[in-house]
Amino acid sequence: MQNEYGNLVAAHSLDAGNTFQLIQNSSVNNVPVIVAPYPYQNIHDNNQMMGIAGMFAQSNIIKWGDYYYILIEQDLNILNANAPLPGVCIYRTNTLADPRSWLGFDGAQYSVPLVPVYPS
Numbered sequence: 001m002q003n004e005y006g007n008l009v010a011a012h013s014l015d016a017g018n019t020f021q022l023i024q025n026s027s028v029n030n031v032p033v034i035v036a037p038y039p040y041q042n043i044h045d046n047n048q049m050m051g052i053a054g055m056f057a058q059s060n061i062i063k064w065g066d067y068y069y070i071l072i073e074q075d076l077n078i079l080n081a082n083a084p085l086p087g088v089c090i091y092r093t094n095t096l097a098d099p100r101s102w103l104g105f106d107g108a109q110y111s112v113p114l115v116p117v118y119p120s
Contacts, residue, residue, distance in 0.1 A: 003051065003052075004051070004052040004053070004054070005036070005040045005053055005054045006036075006052070006053075006054035006055055006056040006075075007032045007033075007034065007035040007036060007054055007055055007118075008032070008033050008034040008035070008055060008056075008057055008072070009022060009023070009031060009032055009033060010022070010023040010031050010033045010099035011023060012096075023099060031099065032118045033099045033100070033102065033114065034055050034072055034091065034102060034114060034115075035054075035055060035114075035115050035118055035119070036053065036054045036055050036074075036076055036079060036115070036119070037076075037115045037119060038053075038076060038079035038080045038083065038119055039079075039119040039120055040079075041079060051078055052075055052078075053075050053076060053077075053078040053079045054075060054076070054079075055072050055073070055074055056072065056073040056075070057070065057071075057072060057073075058071040058072060058073045058088055059071040061096070066094055067092045067093065067094050068092060068093050068094070068095075068096055069090060069091070069092045070090070070091050070092075070102070071088050071089070071090055072088065072089045072090075072091060072104075073086070073087075073088050073089075074086060074087060074088070074089050089104050089105065090104070090105045091103060091104050091105070091110075092105070092110050100114060102114055
């Protein structure tokens with residue numbers, strides 16, 4: 001089994017989606033947007049890699065009404081035994097211009113903020 005640690009980065013398009021440019025800053029190559037709240041660990045058990053962890057996109061961005069939505073698969077238990085169970089989460093924003101504006105759904109409302117900084 002291979003180790004994999006997924007996070008989502010931001011990109012933008014100036015030509016209606018024909019091409020994209022990653023949003024970058026001087027401190028990191030790609031600006032992480034939707035990330036696992038736990039740092040990467042090279043996890044092995046008897047020299048065997050332990051699997052997949054992190055946040056993975058499960059859909060394109062979909063516009064519905066005044067909001068944009070995306071489904072994210074969350075697999076965090078390998079990184080932290082107390083993490084929520086694996087599953088698909090939904091996030092929404094009302095502007096694609098601000099990659100940090102996405103909020104996750106908590107079961108009642110869109111109030112779960114993004115992890116503020118990439119964990120190290």
